[in-house]
Amino acid sequence: MNIVIAGAGDVGYHLAELLAQESQNITLIDRDEDVLEMVSNRLDVLTICGDCASPEILQSAGVKKANLFLAVTTSEKTNLISSILAKKMGATKTVARVQNQEYIEKNTKSDFMDLGVDSVICPNKLAAQELQKLIQESYFTDVFDFEGGKMSVVGLTLEACSPLKNKTIRELRVSSTLSGTVRPIAILRDSSTILPEGSTTLKENDHVFFMTNDRKKLPLKEYVGKENGKINRIMIVGGGNLTYSTAKMLEKDFNVTIVEKNKDRCNYLAEHLQNALIINADPSNMDMLEEEGLEHMDAFLALTPNSETNIITSLSAKNHGVFKTIAQVENSDYVHISQNIGVDTLINKKLIAANNIFRFIRKGKVEEIVSLKGVDAELIEFELHRDNQLTKHPIKDLPLPKSVIIGGIIRNNKGLIPNGDFQMKNKDKVIVFAMPETIPVVEDLFR
Amino acid sequence: MMVSLYPIRNVVGFLLMIVGGMMLSCIPFSVYFGESDWKALFGAALITASAGFLFRQFKPKTGNHQVRKREGYLIVASGWISMVLFSALPYLFSGLFDNPVDAFFESISGMTTTGATIISDIEAMPKGILFWRSLTQWIGGMGIIVLTIALFPLLGIGGIELFVAEAPGPTSDKIHPRIQQTAKSLWLIYVSFTGILMLILWAAGMTFYDAINHALTTMATGGFSTKNASIAAYNIPQIQYPILLFMFLAGTNYTLIYWGLQGKLKKVWASDEFKVYVSFVLAIGFAVAGSIMYHTDLNIEESLRTGFFQVVSLVTTTGYVSADYTLWGPGTTMIFFCLLFVGASAGSTSGGIKLVRHWVFLKNTMLEFRRLIHPRAILPIKMNGNVVNTKILSHIQVFLLLYLALFIIGSFAVSTMGLDFETATSAVATALGNVGPGIGKVGPTDNFAWLPNNVKITLSFLMILGRLELFTILVLFTPYFWKSN
Numbered sequence: 001m002n003i004v005i006a007g008a009g010d011v012g013y014h015l016a017e018l019l020a021q022e023s024q025n026i027t028l029i030d031r032d033e034d035v036l037e038m039v040s041n042r043l044d045v046l047t048i049c050g051d052c053a054s055p056e057i058l059q060s061a062g063v064k065k066a067n068l069f070l071a072v073t074t075s076e077k078t079n080l081i082s083s084i085l086a087k088k089m090g091a092t093k094t095v096a097r098v099q100n101q102e103y104i105e106k107n108t109k110s111d112f113m114d115l116g117v118d119s120v121i122c123p124n125k126l127a128a129q130e131l132q133k134l135i136q137e138s139y140f141t142d143v144f145d146f147e148g149g150k151m152s153v154v155g156l157t158l159e160a161c162s163p164l165k166n167k168t169i170r171e172l173r174v175s176s177t178l179s180g181t182v183r184p185i186a187i188l189r190d191s192s193t194i195l196p197e198g199s200t201t202l203k204e205n206d207h208v209f210f211m212t213n214d215r216k217k218l219p220l221k222e223y224v225g226k227e228n229g230k231i232n233r234i235m236i237v238g239g240g241n242l243t244y245s246t247a248k249m250l251e252k253d254f255n256v257t258i259v260e261k262n263k264d265r266c267n268y269l270a271e272h273l274q275n276a277l278i279i280n281a282d283p284s285n286m287d288m289l290e291e292e293g294l295e296h297m298d299a300f301l302a303l304t305p306n307s308e309t310n311i312i313t314s315l316s317a318k319n320h321g322v323f324k325t326i327a328q329v330e331n332s333d334y335v336h337i338s339q340n341i342g343v344d345t346l347i348n349k350k351l352i353a354a355n356n357i358f359r360f361i362r363k364g365k366v367e368e369i370v371s372l373k374g375v376d377a378e379l380i381e382f383e384l385h386r387d388n389q390l391t392k393h394p395i396k397d398l399p400l401p402k403s404v405i406i407g408g409i410i411r412n413n414k415g416l417i418p419n420g421d422f423q424m425k426n427k428d429k430v431i432v433f434a435m436p437e438t439i440p441v442v443e444d445l446f447r
Numbered sequence: 448m449m450v451s452l453y454p455i456r457n458v459v460g461f462l463l464m465i466v467g468g469m470m471l472s473c474i475p476f477s478v479y480f481g482e483s484d485w486k487a488l489f490g491a492a493l494i495t496a497s498a499g500f501l502f503r504q505f506k507p508k509t510g511n512h513q514v515r516k517r518e519g520y521l522i523v524a525s526g527w528i529s530m531v532l533f534s535a536l537p538y539l540f541s542g543l544f545d546n547p548v549d550a551f552f553e554s555i556s557g558m559t560t561t562g563a564t565i566i567s568d569i570e571a572m573p574k575g576i577l578f579w580r581s582l583t584q585w586i587g588g589m590g591i592i593v594l595t596i597a598l599f600p601l602l603g604i605g606g607i608e609l610f611v612a613e614a615p616g617p618t619s620d621k622i623h624p625r626i627q628q629t630a631k632s633l634w635l636i637y638v639s640f641t642g643i644l645m646l647i648l649w650a651a652g653m654t655f656y657d658a659i660n661h662a663l664t665t666m667a668t669g670g671f672s673t674k675n676a677s678i679a680a681y682n683i684p685q686i687q688y689p690i691l692l693f694m695f696l697a698g699t700n701y702t703l704i705y706w707g708l709q710g711k712l713k714k715v716w717a718s719d720e721f722k723v724y725v726s727f728v729l730a731i732g733f734a735v736a737g738s739i740m741y742h743t744d745l746n747i748e749e750s751l752r753t754g755f756f757q758v759v760s761l762v763t764t765t766g767y768v769s770a771d772y773t774l775w776g777p778g779t780t781m782i783f784f785c786l787l788f789v790g791a792s793a794g795s796t797s798g799g800i801k802l803v804r805h806w807v808f809l810k811n812t813m814l815e816f817r818r819l820i821h822p823r824a825i826l827p828i829k830m831n832g833n834v835v836n837t838k839i840l841s842h843i844q845v846f847l848l849l850y851l852a853l854f855i856i857g858s859f860a861v862s863t864m865g866l867d868f869e870t871a872t873s874a875v876a877t878a879l880g881n882v883g884p885g886i887g888k889v890g891p892t893d894n895f896a897w898l899p900n901n902v903k904i905t906l907s908f909l910m911i912l913g914r915l916e917l918f919t920i921l922v923l924f925t926p927y928f929w930k931s932n
Contacts, residue, residue: 266825271834278825292821 001025003361004066004091006052006082007073008035010332011097011123014354015070016045019361021436027061030073053082055089064090070357072097080117087116095119095357101245119360126356127349128245131326134345135250135299138231138324141207141345143215144370146381151408151415151431152215153185153370153379156223157344158206164223170198182212183417185407185433186375193375195403209372211407211431213415231298231324233257237283237313238304239265242328242349244272246301251275254299257292259283284309286316299324307331314343368431377435379407382446384428390445396420401441405433451518453507458522459529460502466530467496469582470537476656477575484541484573491536498533517928523594523919527911530590531558534583541576548900555907556895557583559914560591560796562670562766562883563906565896569675574656581660581671585641588667588796591914592633592701595794633701636708641666644693651685665690668697668796670766670883677768677891684752687769691756698763698791699724719831720792720803727789727802731782732758735772738779761786764798766883768891780886787876787885788850798881798913800850804843807835811844849917854879857909864902874898878906879913 001024005012008030016026016039026045029052030036036047050057052073063069069091071079079096087094096117102108104122112120133143142155158164164172169184187194188207194200202208208223232255236243239260247256247269256276260266266280281288283304294300300317302310302325310327311334318325326345329335335346359369368381384391390398395406395418409416410429416422424430434442470492477485531554538550549565556563557580566572572580645662649655657673664671674680678690696704703721706714715721736754739745745753756769761783772783790799807828814826827834857875866874866888873885874895884891895903912920922928 263825267827267834270825270827271829277821279821279823280825281823288823292823 001067002062002065003027003068003070004029004058004061004063004086006030006069006071006079007097008032008039008047009072009074010330010348010350011072011354011357012070013039014332014351015072015357016043018354018358020044027066029057029061051078053078053085055085058082058085058089066091067093068361069094071095072353072357076100076103080112083117084115087118093118095121095360097353098122099124099241101125121353121356121360123349123353124241124245126352127242127328127347128249130347130352131242131246131301132249134326135231135234135254135324137215138299140215142209142372144372144379145215146368146370146408146431147410147413147415147429149215150213150410150413152212153209153372153407154212154215155207155209155372158202158204158208158223160204162204162223164202164208165204167202168198169196169200169202172202181214181417182210183407185209185211185379185405186372186377188375193377195405209375211417211433213408213417233293233297234299234301235259235289235292235294235297235317235322236301236303237289238302238310238328239269239278240303240305243301243303244269246303247273247276257297259289259292283313286313289313289317290320294322295320297322299326301325302327304328305330307334311341311343311346315341318342318344377403377433378439379431379433380439380442381429381431382442384424384426384430384446387426391424391426394421394423400445401434401438403435404438404442407431407433451513454513454518455521455525456502457506459526460499462526462530463499463502463533464496465499466533466586467492467494467499469586470495470579473537473575473579473582476578477573480574482573482575484537484575487540487542488537488575488579490540491533494536495533520919520922520928523915524923527558527590527915530586531555531911534558534579534586537576537579541573543572543576546900548903549896552895552903552907553580554583555910556883557581557669557671558587558590559881559910560584560587560667560669560764560798561878561881561910561914562664563877563889563895563910564671565894565898565903567894567896569673577673578656578660581663581669581673584667584669584671585663587914588669588697589634589637591796592637593630594915632705636701636704637666640693640696644689647689648686651689652683653681653686661690662693665693665765665767666697666796668694668763668765668791668798668881670760670764672767678756679769682769684748687752687756690767691752691759694759694763694765694767695728697765698759698795698797700792700794702794703792717831720806723802723806724792728755728759728762731762731786735775735779735782738775739770742775742779757783758786761882762789762797763791763795764880764882766877768884771891773886773890784873784876784886787873787880787882788854790880800847800880803830804847806830807840807843808847811840846917849921850879853909853912853917857905860905861902864899864905866898866902874902874906875909878909881910881913 003019003024004027005016006029008028012028016028019026020043027048028036028039028045029048029050031049031051033049036049039045040047048057048061052071063086069083069086071083073079076098079098083094083096094117098120099122101122103120104125109120137143140154140156144153146152184196186209187196187200189203234250234254235257236247237259239258243258247258250256251273257279258269258276259279259281260269261282263280266278270278279292294317300314300322302314304310307329310329314325314327325343326347327343329346329348332348332351335348335351355371370379372379406418408431409418409424411425432442470488473488474485477488534557535550535554538544538553539547544550552565641662644665645658648658648661653661660673672678678687681687700720703715703718732755735758736751739750739754753770757772760767773780788800790801791797793801793803807830810828814828817826818824828840829835854875857879858872861875862871869887870889873887874889877883877885889895
């Protein structure tokens, strides 16, 4: 597949990285020569220096033959114009990154579609949706849904009084009333990934990913071992666009307090939000945060542009007993360290955007793909289109690589957690957990 | 002084010519009823129209005739005052008023849509003069619509500025991009509602003459009646309910009525002021109806009808009387005293403080308490989802304090002229709010005829002040207005 990516910022680079692993033909356009040099040293991609809204540059990047054109620069106007141009020049599919949330409304979206922009994505909106999910499912540090929630993966950290502590996976399977509906698929311990086996013992501070077919009803939250986790009061520090979109979604159901340094920005937020309380103060002033009731908060979202401020304020919020802390980090390398430093979740909106685009691209081949934070493996959803060797034997007899786990099956719109004796059928949607090096093997098996 | 006089003369002259024309329209009634007051009306019309004509002559060849803020205020003030003065001519010429002050009081009470009267036996008056009396209110109401829609927003006063002048983004409350078009649409509503109400009242059993008079004074939220007993003379539901409804409509923001007629009911219900208006009337109406049940032996329907009629009458500053509200216990009398300070919606013909100002003030007060708890919080006041900017907020607060100060000073002044406490305070409140009846010796069954001249003059001044939203007149008394910079 020929893919042209306009913009080699965080989103563009991360996308190129994800796609290059799959040996696609990637061309990256950016204005900054130094960045391009850095990229071409690290990744096997073609780089072109220039303005991606220029027809000449687009031409030389081979847009004519491109299957996919991704415009992910920081300027939405450039993205839209270059997408429109690319489409007219012959690109099969175009995706543009935008900031303005009006652009992702249904009517506007179809207007853009007419112009030649097949898909618009808004990192702020995606990040806000993720934050909303994390707040609503406050016990989990990660939540991913397959097929609209028929199957989900949730991540949670075991606290000191978790009932799962010091139990083996086997014990869990026998004792748990939940067997058949929940299954651990990966454990993250001290930044290394463990694939759970019958004899693996769970420990305090383990970060466990569960596969489940009913995340809303199951008492998974008891596994965490935390008390009183109902979220009502939320404090958000930093009043940027992400805060605005997040608060807009949350302010109806929760008491939201926003702390922002800039007075004009405060006025803007106060004008456009209905219920949230806007405080004009420096978020790094802890005394002030305490005065505004930090220790009575149930969740603390640090969304300032400064990653370090976000991490530090989140940590001190944790020290004040805030149940749920989430920090936004600009540097995507930080994302993986959340378990080690004590902040519940670190999010990076560019990574979220890149992953979303990546999922969008892969959709043609696979149904869905999800990478778990900190875990060096991916969850891929395949659909079985015909009877082949996979449907002839029960799972335990299949020739799968050792690190591959069949995590869940969606059959007739119902999510099932398979055991070794389970036999797959045609039309099943299969969620596979696999290490990157085994992905090609798995893809071959399912094709 | 840097005021150019010609535009002022021009507008005032134009207004006087209209007033003169209106006077002529009373003559058919006096001819029909075979009375001789047509002479007074004709003479007054002639003088008024020719004065207006003269005012508009002698356009200076040089000079700048632009209307700026100063000219704007002067046009409003002098236009109103000259209309009021010339409207008194028919009363003076008819010889029905021994005291010229009475003639001016009646004319000011009419033009300001107050409805306080000095006539003891209304039914004995000639029909042509009586029609003129009702017509002054209707003209006053029409004038106030033009002012609130067209001129007050430009000058930044009147409560309506909350919706028009400062609204950020596209001003959805403007009906047409051009003021002239807007004024025309609103006049059409005003005129057609008057016509509809007249037909309803006529059909309900009033004589044609009484129906047209009551329709004119209802839509103007004026309150002059052709009966000595006011609406109490028509104690039948099919007359009182239509009047009640149209008083309520006349107290609604005309822009909202326009949207309502266009079928955009969502827009009407999105208005905070309208919600406050409806809920306030309902709450006080039921409370008063309950009190009537307790104090009199009226049945439920009569109590509700009378209670709501009296509440709407005072809230909209109409001032019709369907029953003596001072007989329903001291608590209820106090409620009615307080209602003199309420006023209905901005952008209607009602006078007084107006609900929108109360509402913004109340919201700000509540937020002030919240600010004590969160000193660094940004807590803007919102009306209809838009932030009320601090300039308007301080304007509203100044208005309220000024209103209070004028009420106190006025009450003090008329007290020194010999009025008892109850009468003094309520007479001042009812004059300032353009309501009509008060309590005490100016209660719903009394009139203002017995007051000494100096009280009548004071109240007249307060009526004009209140009608023109205080600032328009008071600004003329400030040094800033007359300084050359």
